Each structure stands twice: as structure tokens, then as C-alpha cells.
Amino acid sequence: IKMRLPLALIANVRLLNSGLRIRHSIHNGVIKTSLLSSHNICSRAERKWIKPAGFDTGVKTYNSLTKQKEPLVLAQERIATWYSCGPTVYDHAHLGHACSYVRFDILQRILSRIFEINVIHVMVITDIDDKIIQRSLEQNISPTVLARMHEEEFKRDMQALRVLPPAVYMRVTDNIPQIVAFIKRIIGNGHAYVTSQGNVYFDTQSIGNRYGKLVNLGGIVGELGAQDKRDPRDFALWKASKPHEPHWESPWGQGRPGWHIECSTIASSVFGSQLDIHSGGIDLAFPHHENEIAQSEAYHQCEQWGNYFLHSGHLHLKGSVEKMSKSLKNYVTIKDFLKSFTANEFRLFCLLTRYRSAIDYSDASMNEAQSTLSTISAFCHNAQAYMQGHLQCQPTEEGILWERLSATQSSVRKALADDFDTPKTVDAIMSLIHHGNCQLQPATKVDGPRSPAVFGAMLSYVREIMGVFGVDLLDRKEVHDSSGVLNNVVEELVHFRSKVRKFALSVEDQAPQDPHTGSEIQKRHPQPDRVPLLKDCDSLRNNLAPLGVHIKGGSKVRR
Numbered sequence: 001i002k003m004r005l006p007l008a009l010i011a012n013v014r015l016l017n018s019g020l021r022i023r024h025s026i027h028n029g030v031i032k033t034s035l036l037s038s039h040n041i042c043s044r045a046e047r048k049w050i051k052p053a054g055f056d057t058g059v060k061t062y063n064s065l066t067k068q069k070e071p072l073v074l075a076q077e078r079i080a081t082w083y084s085c086g087p088t089v090y091d092h093a094h095l096g097h098a099c100s101y102v103r104f105d106i107l108q109r110i111l112s113r114i115f116e117i118n119v120i121h122v123m124v125i126t127d128i129d130d131k132i133i134q135r136s137l138e139q140n141i142s143p144t145v146l147a148r149m150h151e152e153e154f155k156r157d158m159q160a161l162r163v164l165p166p167a168v169y170m171r172v173t174d175n176i177p178q179i180v181a182f183i184k185r186i187i188g189n190g191h192a193y194v195t196s197q198g199n200v201y202f203d204t205q206s207i208g209n210r211y212g213k214l215v216n217l218g219g220i221v222g223e224l225g226a227q228d229k230r231d232p233r234d235f236a237l238w239k240a241s242k243p244h245e246p247h248w249e250s251p252w253g254q255g256r257p258g259w260h261i262e263c264s265t266i267a268s269s270v271f272g273s274q275l276d277i278h279s280g281g282i283d284l285a286f287p288h289h290e291n292e293i294a295q296s297e298a299y300h301q302c303e304q305w306g307n308y309f310l311h312s313g314h315l316h317l318k319g320s321v322e323k324m325s326k327s328l329k330n331y332v333t334i335k336d337f338l339k340s341f342t343a344n345e346f347r348l349f350c351l352l353t354r355y356r357s358a359i360d361y362s363d364a365s366m367n368e369a370q371s372t373l374s375t376i377s378a379f380c381h382n383a384q385a386y387m388q389g390h391l392q393c394q395p396t397e398e399g400i401l402w403e404r405l406s407a408t409q410s411s412v413r414k415a416l417a418d419d420f421d422t423p424k425t426v427d428a429i430m431s432l433i434h435h436g437n438c439q440l441q442p443a444t445k446v447d448g449p450r451s452p453a454v455f456g457a458m459l460s461y462v463r464e465i466m467g468v469f470g471v472d473l474l475d476r477k478e479v480h481d482s483s484g485v486l487n488n489v490v491e492e493l494v495h496f497r498s499k500v501r502k503f504a505l506s507v508e509d510q511a512p513q514d515p516h517t518g519s520e521i522q523k524r525h526p527q528p529d530r531v532p533l534l535k536d537c538d539s540l541r542n543n544l545a546p547l548g549v550h551i552k553g554g555s556k557v558r559r
């Protein structure tokens with residue numbers, strides 16, 4: 001920057017206030033002023049995103065750091081380092097968690113199975129925090145026991161939803177010495193201060209306008225409250241413990257870590273000073289991720305710690321503006337949900353919207369997911385029946401189907417490379433199925449060639465792509481559990497049987513009558529040509545019994 005003296009002096013004051021360091025030199029009577037960061041955090045005092053150097057995956061992803069889609073470039077070829085914020089384990093996991101973790105699970109499966117990238121995923125479990133302490137006091141159990149119970153429950157719920165586990169789950173309480181060392185270095189680098197009350201705060205002024213890399217801080221003044229902070233935006237790295245609270249020893253006295261520091265420390269302990277992808281729900285962007293960035297860059301003295309921040313949209317109960325959340329107590333637990341629905345259905349529900357958008361949980365949205373899944377399953381079933389020769393159809397236009405299949409494969413890949421556009425992918429699959437179904441019209445009289453191979457190819461592709469999304473069309477338990485469809489089929493069958501039976505009995509032979517009373521002396525008999533129908537009805541009833549379908553009287557069914 002070149003400027004005349006008085007202007008330079010005014011500018012100095014402003015720049016110093018913003019936490020930057022200034023170096024002057026005089027050249028040909030003109031003062032030359034260079035900006036340095038005040039504490040060597042980096043040479044460039046900018047918020048600008050630096051496009052990483054490395055391996056271009058061919059995928060574009062929306063990056064919250066730039067607020068636009070960017071090419072996903074990884075530091076190492078075909079390796080993605082991915083850190084995600086896990087749950088605070090003081091209560092049951094709910095559908096909001098399910099939504100966020102299933103959506104990111106789908107993204108990771110796409111990266112690994114479609115784009116052949118080895119995703120190394122680390123997730124933290126927040127097992128010490130104000131809410132955990134508060135809940136443990138209410139329930140009169142130790143915070144550790146409370147946290148372990150809900151951690152286990154969370155892992156079981158994730159497994160039930162077929163969310164692939166991270167390479168490792170890491171607990172905050174297993175990493176306290178690492179967290180203390182991390183804070184010490186941040187203090188040493190001049191970006192944090194210790195107060196007389198034994199708290200340690202991050203000094204946001206020390207990084208100037210780099211604070212606000214992720215979120216526009218225009219209107220955000222920070223949390224007031226703590227008296228010993230220098231700036232309301234400063235946040236706790238270490239909190240002095242109150243009497244009877246869980247605590248650990250530290251150079252600043254007994255205490256426990258602040259919330260954000262756990263993620264910076266744990267991510268850095270596995271991945272070092274650079275991270276490809278960081279994910280979490282959109283509520284975590286500020287202050288949590290903003291503060292993680294500030295701490296990590298202050299610790300590593302680097303320009304850019306995390307290259308891509310991915311945020312998932314919130315799940316709301318339909319009609320509610322608030323996200324589903326533990327603290328608002330407006331939640332449906334994953335366990336309760338799975339009493340009425342299956343993991344496949346939940347995954348379809350997630351796939352029908354983009355991972356970044358808000359999603360309404362309602363009967364209507366679940367019906368849509370169920371009916372999409374039934375259409376997919378029915379197609380697979382019919383394609384198999386056709387291949388086995390059980391379903392007779394007119395000759396198909398095979399060439400068109402091969403072309404459709406190939407066009408679908410490329411449009412699916414294109415949609416997924418465009419910020420993981422799953423709704424577009426599902427549309428493409430449904431359109432393929434529609435074309436398949438149009439040609440799978442049952443016919444009674446069939447002559448001409450059959451085309452089982454193309455249906456085999458379509459079937460395996462549909463299964464494969466659904467498998468990528470964690471929708472297992474072959475899961476026998478799912479098929480049985482998702483028996484909304486099967487139940488309807490059984491109901492229809494039983495209804496049909498009862499109609500046939502009624503018909504068989506409707507026209508009877510004249511039964512002999514008692515000459516005195518005029519009443520029938522024997523049970524009425526069906527006409528002889530309808531007897532086989534009655535026999536078939538009986539054998540259907542007998543054959544269904546071992547399959548768990550019990551027909552009582554004319555029509556009752558118990559499964």
C-alpha cells in the first residue's frame with residue numbers, strides 16, 4: 001500500500017484495531033506500508049477461500065466457505081479426510097440426527113462407491129457438556145453413565161438406519177490431555193488469554209477480520225454474560241469448573257474444555273493441519289464451525305485448515321418453524337420411528353430432497369417415500385418374474401430399453417457429481433422404471449422373442465444404485481417388515497378367495513326337505529361343477545397357514 005503520511009497514520013490506527021500488524025518503509029519520499037498479521041497467524045490477512053491444490057474428483061460441492069459450488073479437490077489422490085461433529089449424548093437420538101447423519105452417509109457412500117474415493121471419516125462424541133451435567137443432576141446418575149448410555153443408543157440407532165460407522169468415534173473425555181496441549185499452544189501463539197477466574201478464552205481480535213470466514217458476522221455481537229471476556233465474541237477454550245462438576249487438572253486450574261475446542265483438537269490429532277471436508281447440520285455453522293476454524297488456524301498457523309464445509313438442512317415437524325431438537329423436546333426418537341417404518345423408507349425420504357435443504361417430516365412425505373420404494377420393489381419383482389418366465393408379456397422393444405439404461409447411468413453420475421443431487425437421481429431411476437413397466441405389460445397369448453437380459457441389466461442397475469444409497473432391496477427383513485405392501489396383497493387375495501367361495505356356494509342343488517316341517521334335512525351342497533372351486537379355496541387356506549396367514553371363517557386374516 002502506498003499513501004501519503006497523514007492518511008497512512010489514520011489507516012494505521014484502524015488496522016491496528018483490527019488486529020493486524022503494519023510494517024513501514026520509505027521509498028522515494030513515499031511511505032510504503034505492508035500488512036502483516038499481528039501474531040503470524042498467516043501472511044495473508046484475508047477471508048478469501050484458497051482453492052486447494054491436489055486431486056480433482058470431478059465432483060462439485062457446495063462449500064459454505066464460499067457460498068457456492070466448488071470443484072472438490074482433495075489433497076491426496078482418491079483419499080478424502082472427513083471430520084464430522086457428532087451428537088451431544090444426553091438424550092435419545094431423534095429424526096433430526098437421523099436426517100443429518102443419513103444424508104452425510106449417503107454422500108460418503110456416493111464418493112466411495114461412485115467416485116472411488118477412500119473416505120476417512122472421524123466423528124466426535126460430545127460426552128461432557130453443560131447439558132449432560134444438568135441432565136445427570138436431574139436424573140441423579142453420573143454424567144459418564146448418562147453419556148455412555150446415550151452414546152450406545154446413538155450407535156445402535158445409526159446401525160439400524162444402516163449408517164456406516166466412521167473409521168473411529170472419538171470421545172471428548174478420552175482426549176483431555178490433547179485438548180489441554182492444544183489450548184497451551186494457542187495461548188503461546190498469542191491467540192488466547194487466561195483470566196483470573198481460571199477460564200481461557202480465544203482472543204477473536206487477535207485474528208482481525210479472519211474471524212467471520214464462514215459466516216457473515218454483520219449483526220452478530222457474540223455472547224455477553226461472562227464478565228471476564230475481553231470481547232463479547234471471544235469464546236471459552238477452557239472453563240473453570242464449579243463445585244461438584246466433573247473436572248480435569250490443567251495449567252489454569254481444575255476445569256473442563258469448552259465445546260468448540262474438542263473438534264479442533266480431535267480433527268487435528270488425526271488429520272494434522274489440513275482437512276478436506278468438515279460436515280455438520282446448518283445450526284453448527286455459527287458459532288461452532290466458525291470457532292473451530294479460528295482455533296485450528298491459530299494453532300497450526302495456517303492459512304486454511306478445512307477446505308470444504310458441508311452443512312445439511314434441518315428436519316422440521318411439518319408446520320413447525322423450529323428444527324426438531326432435544327432441547328425443544330419436539331422430537332420423534334429413531335427407535336419409535338422404526339416401529340412404524342423401515343430404514344429403507346427413511347433413506348428414500350432423505351433421498352427425495354437435496355441434502356442441503358430443509359425437510360418436512362409428515363405423513364405425506366413418508367407416504368411419498370413409501371410409495372416410491374414400493375414402485376422400485378415392484379419393478380424388481382416383476383423384472384425377475386419376467387426373466388423367470390412367470391410373467392408373460394408381448395415382445396418388448398429391447399433396443400430402446402438398452403438405450404434408456406445407458407442414458408440413465410450417465411445422467412445419474414452427472415446428477416451425483418453436481419453437489420450430490422439425489423432427487424434428480426431418483427427421478428432418473430423412476431423414469432427408467434416407468435419405461436421398463438410400460439413394456440412389462442402382462443399378456444395371455446404371447447408369441448415372438450423375449451428379452452430377459454435387458455430386464456436383468458435394469459434390475460441389477462437399480463439394485464446397485466439403491467445399494468449405493470444404503471437402500472437394500474434384498475434385505476429379507478426389510479422386505480418382510482415393509483409388508484405394508486405385502487399385507488395389502490394378502491388382504492386382496494383373501495377378499496378374492498371369499499368372493500370365489502361365495503360364488504361357489506351361491507347356486508345350490510335342491511336340498512331334500514322334511515315332508516312334515518318343510519325344512520332342509522341335510523346341509524346344502526354346491527352344484528357339482530362348482531365343487532372344485534370350493535376345494536381350491538380350502539387348499540389356499542391350508543397352504544397359507546404355514547406362511548403365517550390364517551384365514552378364519554370367510555375372510556379374517558391373522559399374520
Ligand SMILES: Nc1ncnc2c1ncn2[C@@H]1O[C@H](COP(=O)(O)OP(=O)(O)OP(=O)(O)O)[C@@H](O)[C@H]1O
Nearest residue numbers: 087088096097100280281314315323324325326327
Ligand atoms: N432437526 C435437525 N435436523 C437436522 N439436523 C439436526 C437436527 N437436530 C440436530 N441435528 C444435527 O445433529 C447433530 C448433533 O446435534 P445435537 O446433538 O446438538 O442435537 P440437538 O437435538 O440439536 O441438541 P440440542 O437441542 O441439545 O442442541 C448436529 O450436526 C446437528 O446439526
Ligand SMILES: [Zn+2]
Nearest residue numbers: 084085263288
Ligand atoms: Zn464440531
